[in-house]
Amino acid sequence: MASSKFLLALFLSIAISSAIGERGPLKLSAVQQCRLQRLRAVEPTRQIESEGGRTELWDENQDQFQCAGVVAMRNNIRPNGLSLPNYHPLPRLVYIEQGQGYISITFPGCAETYEAYKVQRSRESEESWERKQKGSVRDLHQKVHRIRRGDIIAIPAGAAHWCYNDGHEELVAVSINDLNHQSNQLDQKFRAFYLAGGVPKSAQGEQNPFQNIIRAFDSQLLAEAYNVPEEIVKKMQGVEEERGLSIIVRERMSFIRPEEEQEQEQEQEQGNGQSSDNGLEETYCSMKFKTNIENRRKADIYSREAGNVIVADKYKLPILQYIDLSAEKGTLYPNALISPNWAMNGHTIVYVTRGDAQVEIVNHSGRTMMNDRVNKGHMFVIPQYYTSTARAGNNGFEWVAFKTTGSPMRSPLAGYTSVIRAMPLQVLTNAYQISPKQAQGLKVNRGGQSFLLSSSKRRQY
Amino acid sequence: MASSKFLLALFLSIAISSAIGERGPLKLSAVQQCRLQRLRAVEPTRQIESEGGRTELWDENQDQFQCAGVVAMRNNIRPNGLSLPNYHPLPRLVYIEQGQGYISITFPGCAETYEAYKVQRSRESEESWERKQKGSVRDLHQKVHRIRRGDIIAIPAGAAHWCYNDGHEELVAVSINDLNHQSNQLDQKFRAFYLAGGVPKSAQGEQNPFQNIIRAFDSQLLAEAYNVPEEIVKKMQGVEEERGLSIIVRERMSFIRPEEEQEQEQEQEQGNGQSSDNGLEETYCSMKFKTNIENRRKADIYSREAGNVIVADKYKLPILQYIDLSAEKGTLYPNALISPNWAMNGHTIVYVTRGDAQVEIVNHSGRTMMNDRVNKGHMFVIPQYYTSTARAGNNGFEWVAFKTTGSPMRSPLAGYTSVIRAMPLQVLTNAYQISPKQAQGLKVNRGGQSFLLSSSKRRQY
Amino acid sequence: MASSKFLLALFLSIAISSAIGERGPLKLSAVQQCRLQRLRAVEPTRQIESEGGRTELWDENQDQFQCAGVVAMRNNIRPNGLSLPNYHPLPRLVYIEQGQGYISITFPGCAETYEAYKVQRSRESEESWERKQKGSVRDLHQKVHRIRRGDIIAIPAGAAHWCYNDGHEELVAVSINDLNHQSNQLDQKFRAFYLAGGVPKSAQGEQNPFQNIIRAFDSQLLAEAYNVPEEIVKKMQGVEEERGLSIIVRERMSFIRPEEEQEQEQEQEQGNGQSSDNGLEETYCSMKFKTNIENRRKADIYSREAGNVIVADKYKLPILQYIDLSAEKGTLYPNALISPNWAMNGHTIVYVTRGDAQVEIVNHSGRTMMNDRVNKGHMFVIPQYYTSTARAGNNGFEWVAFKTTGSPMRSPLAGYTSVIRAMPLQVLTNAYQISPKQAQGLKVNRGGQSFLLSSSKRRQY
Incomplete structure (x- = not known):
């Protein structure tokens, strides 16, 4: 009794605090100037072409984006394109405007509980893949999430992620990066740390913040860290890499997701207001990253x-x-x-x-x-x-x-x-x-x- | 048992955190310079005269106020004066130095559960008002709070509020606006958004942050939004408005507050240390905004x-x-x-x-x-x-x-x-x-x- | 049941939030520039000699420390040396690299529940002390903590503290002061407020932030505040003080700490993973300030x-x-x-x-x-x-x-x-x-x- 009363009280308290909006993470934009002269509806001004698609960026130096403390971008990933693994020092909120695909957001220390190819016999590409792998060990990896038009996806600061378009049309993702979030202890410059690919230095100006960070490490040291031959590390470093931020994969990828239908059902239930989700019952590794607003x-x-x-x-x-x-x-x-x-x-x-x-x-x-x-x-x-x-x-x-x-x-x-x-x-x-x-x-x-x-x-x- | 123990633990935890003061909302003044040369006791340096009273402002550019990140002001409202509805992008703490009156702090979505004139027959002005209203619908509005000398009133950022002096002497309110509060994602400039009145542009310098925001909207669009004739909107916009930030009301206003005595009793009890208020049991719409320190x-x-x-x-x-x-x-x-x-x-x-x-x-x-x-x-x-x-x-x-x-x-x-x-x-x-x-x-x-x-x-x- | 489930939920919630790191106190370094050109391993560049030891400071203006928003220092306290009482407007984390001693971190309003000399008959210096004190009242003071090599000590912002080396070798303490902590509403300059001693003005440059704050007060007013003769206050102000930030005590100090063995046992238990400490059960005055990482x-x-x-x-x-x-x-x-x-x-x-x-x-x-x-x-x-x-x-x-x-x-x-x-x-x-x-x-x-x-x-x- 006491406890249920307390639960209620806590709920009210959360309601209050969020309603008033005086608590919770802080935004640093107060530091910036919001002495705006004019607001304008604008389109992206810069774009980066990659093998697997195109990244369009809104001008982050515009007054209105400076005031809001955000960097806005639109990623277009071609069918069979893979947006290469990267992380950024600020949280990102993504809206899937078009298409479908997979995303994986990696957290250190979470179990690799998903097998890549075992049951799923129906898809052609995957079978050919399996043939090649004969005898090799089964692959385990972290959870892969289905994404589709209308999804909102939250990517926490510092979490590595990649995205794959398995559909037949371009996957278009519009996103906002929050430079003012308290998780960011660096300054308010937009950065991304790519673990592969990267825009070649020759092809980029001063402003280009997208680079393969593995490239800078001593290849011998990395080879020892991975306990692999140095030539593999040299491939990872991709010195001759010209593919950019996304690539076209050689064979169609697929991922086993036994819970796929289950997940959709669940979402529907929640959409009907049946959700008892209060943000407390989820653990870190099984946290939900997305919801659909379509x-x-x-x-x-x-x-x-x-x-x-x-x-x-x-x-x-x-x-x-x-x-x-x-x-x-x-x-x-x-x-x-x-x-x-x-x-x-x-x-x-x-x-x-x-x-x-x-x-x-x-x-x-x-x-x-x-x-x-x-x-x-x-x-x-x-x-x-x-x-x-x-x-x-x-x-x-x-x-x-x-x-x-x-x-x-x-x-x-x-x-x-x-x-x-x-x-x-x-x-x-x-x-x-x-x-x-x-x-x-x-x-x-x-x-x-x-x-x-x-x-x-x-x-x- | 477990739960009461937990409640205790939570209390202790709150006590700890507040005692150490390392948690809770953040102040941004760290960003500012506090390399003060000298501190001085000062009086307000600027004043704005309005029909209903006088607003006095301390010089916000003085080092000491810059360091503290606050804007200080003293509002003097004449008897029968109404401080016009406005909101500001930062929380304000008010001390009633003299007089008495009413304040209402409006939150979106809270019910209008107070009737303006029905039972209260004893007051003259109200009766005359009622006569005029014969046959009109009863008025419902949000809660109105009695204020008096010695009250401390908390006004959250973004909440519209108005204040009325129903006493026989000036209502004097000294207040502090916290520019550094995390709820403010704009910059650290003091602003107020007036929903009526406003200082005429001709009468003000560059620094005057007080304006009727309704004035700038397209009157036709507003008329459609309210579903009223455009001439009413034009009156709201008050282009010829010269009354300033407060006005004298044409007839004495009064508000039904059946709980008035009850409230005072309650406060007295709390003052005697009987309060079991822990900040959890209040909901957003019935939250208490004031206490008396006299x-x-x-x-x-x-x-x-x-x-x-x-x-x-x-x-x-x-x-x-x-x-x-x-x-x-x-x-x-x-x-x-x-x-x-x-x-x-x-x-x-x-x-x-x-x-x-x-x-x-x-x-x-x-x-x-x-x-x-x-x-x-x-x-x-x-x-x-x-x-x-x-x-x-x-x-x-x-x-x-x-x-x-x-x-x-x-x-x-x-x-x-x-x-x-x-x-x-x-x-x-x-x-x-x-x-x-x-x-x-x-x-x-x-x-x-x-x-x-x-x-x-x-x-x- | 409900409550234990809730406790679990709360724990998970805490785990989540800290794992993602998006909640909790904010760092202001985002405000600073982290556009680093080069990182370098460096040694302290400045030192302050005192009677009781030596304070070494890393150059806080170096890019890397500016980006991290910290001031780093190494205190060397000689045997029988006393680091004088002081507080600072930012939290400090200390690592004891060498030696042993005592530290006391004072909080206003906590009871003085420790007696300085009564039971402890075995130590020589203390007995001679007691002889001198014949007939004087017993001394009560706040808790004194044993510190030794490998300890990590947390000193909250604004808490006065002193430290005494009762060992036979130098006590070496390396510490970090966090300029960006939200408790600091002053600017991001490193300051310390000394309640005694202090570096003489003649001996210091512009940058020296270490001064006896008592010195600046009107001695007559202080004498009245303490209700003591003015000459005692003049001694506290130490105008001729040349001893600096630490002194050598005239006689070996010792403190009764009946719980000393008990404490170590307890720590060992906790080290074995038996700790059920969740940060909730401690009250403010008995809060634990240290742990050992050796x-x-x-x-x-x-x-x-x-x-x-x-x-x-x-x-x-x-x-x-x-x-x-x-x-x-x-x-x-x-x-x-x-x-x-x-x-x-x-x-x-x-x-x-x-x-x-x-x-x-x-x-x-x-x-x-x-x-x-x-x-x-x-x-x-x-x-x-x-x-x-x-x-x-x-x-x-x-x-x-x-x-x-x-x-x-x-x-x-x-x-x-x-x-x-x-x-x-x-x-x-x-x-x-x-x-x-x-x-x-x-x-x-x-x-x-x-x-x-x-x-x-x-x-x-």
Whole structure:
């Protein structure tokens, strides 16, 4: 009894702290300048071509990304392409915009409990592989995760990871790297440590942070560390390597994942609100790294007339408590609106996935920072506390928003949960010099609608 | 059993962490320079006149405030004045120096469970109001809190709030805004986002951070968002607005607060040490935002000969755990002393409310940073770890100290709980080259007195 | 039941968070520049001579220490020397390299429950002391801790402490001060506040941060605060003080510590893994400040062929959770290797205690930052995420590593727990263009060896 009461109390406590957003990992962006002159929806400005695909980078020196303290990138991996193993000194949140594949996120000390080829007889490539391996020992490795369109994947700082496209179309992954996360004790420069491949020095400018770190080690020492002939280490160092950050694999790879269907079922259950996951029962090595935000049946905000929003926050994906990032997938029907609102707990980085919208962002001194039409492929930052609104175009509007907090909270200015509705009529009439009836209109004319507001055109007809 | 033991353990753990002060929200002031040359007690240097009152600001660019990472202000609201709704990207701690009124702190998503006018028939203005409203719907809004002299009020970052003076004298509120709080992912510039009113652009310099953010939005879009005629939005935007940050309301406002007496009783009980509040049992929407530090019967430190201190820390007001600020109200009798001491967990910002004192502050290199007489209305900073002492003048000394930590801890150099008393005699005799008898004197001559030390003049007579 | 399940869950949660390292106190070094050109093993560059010993300081302005955000020092206290009471605005982690003595870390408000001379009749100096004290009151003071070679001692920010060498050889203490710890709200300059002694102003340059803070206070006010004659305060202020930061005591000091044997027994038990200490059951005043990392029987990593490592992290010494520092003592046998690895949670500051090694450190852009032989007395920094390896010389290699995290975690590139072993064969063959057999060699040729790798020379013979 005492204990269940305590559990409840603890839950409330967690709810409080995250709601207020005053606790948990800290963001260092306060150190940076956010004295922005203008916000703009922009496309990637730099790209790195590799054998297995293309990496596109948004300009991290732009004011808006500096203020948010993030580096944004879009990875395009070709069918049968393998993004080479690497790690980075900051957490990354990935959205799979297109395609399917596998990802593995490696933690030191976790058991290699997955066998690479044994039961799975049905796939052709794998059988030919097995033939070649006749007599060799079975391969054991760490867990490999299936990824598909709509997945949000959290990659902790310092964890090595690789990714493979086993589908028939390009695998497109849009991601945000949080330079301000407290796990990063280096400075706020974006770095990645590649364990293979790497962009050749000749092909890169000063800014290129992608290199094979194995290349720099004494090959003799490494050979002894691995207890292998030095020529193997020399291959690992790939001095003549020109393949870049991703490669095309020689034979189609496949991985045994007996739990695959099981996992999907489980996710569906959780999506139905049955999850009792509180972030406590998972151990380090079996921690869940991903969740899907594509299925509208799992919407957190749903309006039959205006659209829907699906959230991936620390309650749905407990690792986001440590990563202190989150994401949402939103859909706005043609001409519908997003209530003017401000984010209480972090910056919002919006990536447009479909359609278009007119977006307006206002700063504290009542200045319009942005009032532009944004289109597919655009990215822009809504700084914390800045008030923003949007109206979808005639074809609707879809977006993915990354947030620099694990427990995002919005304060809307219009609609059922708005601050205006929370104020007494007398405060409104006096503050705005309007009649009680007009004030009442401000409070209730949107009825039960919150955040997503239907188009008045639609309603009028 | 296991659980109660665990509860105990958790309590101890919390006690430990806060005592050591190494955990909890982080302050970014480390980033700033604290290479102070001199500390000075100062008065506000800038003021903004509004219809409903006057806002006075201390110079945030002064070294001492830069080091502490705070912006200090004093709001004077006239009788019947309404401080307009606004929010700021940093937590604020308010001390009500004079007067009484109402405050409401709005959180998105909390229910509007308070009716504005229904039972309360006794007040005249309200009845006239009701007459006008005949037939209109009842108004529901979020909780409104009574405030009075001696209250400490915590306003979380990003929460919209307004304040109304329903008393007969000016409502005077002194507050500290913490620029370094981790909830702030913008930079360390003080900002406020006003939802109404605002200082006209013509009337303000570059530095004025107070503006009506609604003004910048497209009025047509806002009209659609609220589903009201555009002319109402134009009034909200108040382009011709000249009333500033606070206004005089046309009719006296009143709010139903059935729990008013109940609340006071409850506070009294808590003051008697009966509180079992551990910060866990409150939910987000019913969280307590204030406590009173005026009642000497609730003193945390009490000396019949020297004075008393009443503390508002995270144990008394759990929200201060997330806000990571705290305050104390102190009274020193004529000629009594504060033991030389250093603050272990944060900076101290002292505001003098009555009388005067001679204050001495010393830095790490044994340099006197301040040795001045301070008077009513003065404010000064005692940086973390700097050792300070004070002797009250002939009329005594009263102060409110704001602290940039939710769990303040002092280490006194003299008195019962001092570090000198905690050292073996042999260490003292050798360190100071004094006799054991003299060392013993240093340790025990103050008897049971701690922190607050009576005047020797007084004791001698 | 519910509660024990909850306890388990909580433990897992703690394990997760620390493993990922995304939670807990924050380091501010992200603010600093870590754009290092070169890492070098260096010796102290500055020293301060005192009556009781010598303080040696590493150059805190060197890039590598700036990046790590630490100030490193080595205190040498002569037999019968007393390091004078002082505190500093940042946590310090101390390793006792040589000798034995006593330390006391004072907390305000904790009871003085130790008597200085009463039972202990056996020691000569103490008896003569007692003779002199005839009739004086018994002395009570806070706990005094025995320290000896191999101890790791955690000193919280703001806590006054002193240290006495009662042995026959110099007491040598190597320590790290963490400028970036969140408890420090001042800037990132190293300061110490001395309560006695202090380096005379004449004898010091601008940089000398060591001063007697009592000296600056008005002596009359202090005399009243202590209720002692002003001449005693004048002695405390030691205007003519030339003894520096440590002194030689006139008579041998001794302290009653009835629990001394008991304590050692207890430690041994804990070393045997019997500890159920989870950081919760300790109260503030009885908190454990030290642990020993010298005893190889307590090794956390042990290889009969390669060496051993003993860790002092937050699980062994709970105060390290708040201090957010940790340490390890390592021994490498002649020609043995440390697997190439990167630290996931913090910087590593290595101090060589015996022997020598060839150390190689590589940064993210595949550049060799260091490839040098390091010897006894050298110190160098391995920045977070940088990959490093070492090969012991012909006489073996011993080191103490300080880490700017309370829960250090390494990710090795070679050996049983390495990321290479965690990857599927197919990923390795494709990434490195090697045969499955060669890939299998990379994964398994080190057998069960992890982190510490035996010399192949040794194994070959």
